[in-house]
Amino acid sequence: MWEVSAMEKTVYIRLRHRLQVRPDGIILLKDIAQVIADEDIYEPLCKLALYRVTDNDRNIVVIDVMKVIRAITKTFPKLEVQSIGPAQAIVEVVTKKRKVSxxxxxxxxxxxxxxxxxxxxxxxxxxxxxxxxxxxxxxxxxxxxxxxxxxxxxxxxxxxxxxxxxxxxxxxxxxxxxxxxxxxxxxxxxxxxxxxxxxxxxxxxxxxxxxx
Incomplete structure (x- = not known):
């Protein structure tokens, strides 16, 4: 868990509408959302892991903004998170394309x-x-x-x-x-x-x- 200064800081996130990942890929916050935060916490925030794709996910995963906020506040408890834009992000699991016959x-x-x-x-x-x-x-x-x-x-x-x-x-x-x-x-x-x-x-x- 990352320590933040006593003064509460505000982070603004905007989920992307659609995201493509490879099978077994790890979805970071910077992959799924645009982030605005102070410089001292921006890099740790962007590298925050939110989800790991598994075989059970098949080809579509939907990540809700509440899950993102929950993960951020769990790691950075003193941050205030403001969400702007869509409430869900659609993650498309892309496998290797076969050559066209x-x-x-x-x-x-x-x-x-x-x-x-x-x-x-x-x-x-x-x-x-x-x-x-x-x-x-x-x-x-x-x-x-x-x-x-x-x-x-x-x-x-x-x-x-x-x-x-x-x-x-x-x-x-x-x-x-x-x-x-x-x-x-x-x-x-x-x-x-x-x-x-x-x-x-x-x-x-x-x-x-x-x-x-």
């Missing part, structure tokens, strides 16, 4: 390509896009052509460019800093998932009738 990658790419192509074709068929293009071509040129390639080829190129601009990516290169609609939807999904995990995996947030 090339045949599996090609299979998934092929399925996605075929699925996207079918979706685009079905959409064009539902809205009678070919008939619309033929009608527009006839209105502009005054001629009837069953295959107005001079109109359809630029349209196809524009469709591909429009998808690139919409998703804001060319392979791994981002066109600008604005998030794409897909990234926004993935972000909202991750927030909902984190909220679910924080409520259902955090043992401190619920108490059953048969609990002691």
């Amino acid at each position: 090339l045949p599996l990658f090609l299979l998934v790419w092929f399925l996605l390509f075929i699925g996207a192509a079918l979706a685009i074709m079905n959409f064009h068929e539902d809205v009678s896009m070919q008939a619309v293009q033929l009608r527009i071509y006839t209105i502009i040129t005054g001629e009837v052509d069953s295959k107005p390639l001079i109109f359809q080829i630029p349209y196809s190129i524009g469709l591909g460019l429009g998808m690139i601009i919409f998703f804001n990516h060319v392979f791994k290169k981002r066109l600008n800093e604005e998030p794409s609609p897909l990234e926004v939807e993935m972000f909202n999904y991750q927030l909902d998932l984190d909220n679910y995990v924080a409520l259902h995996e955090n043992k401190e947030s619920m108490k059953r009738i048969d609990d002691n």
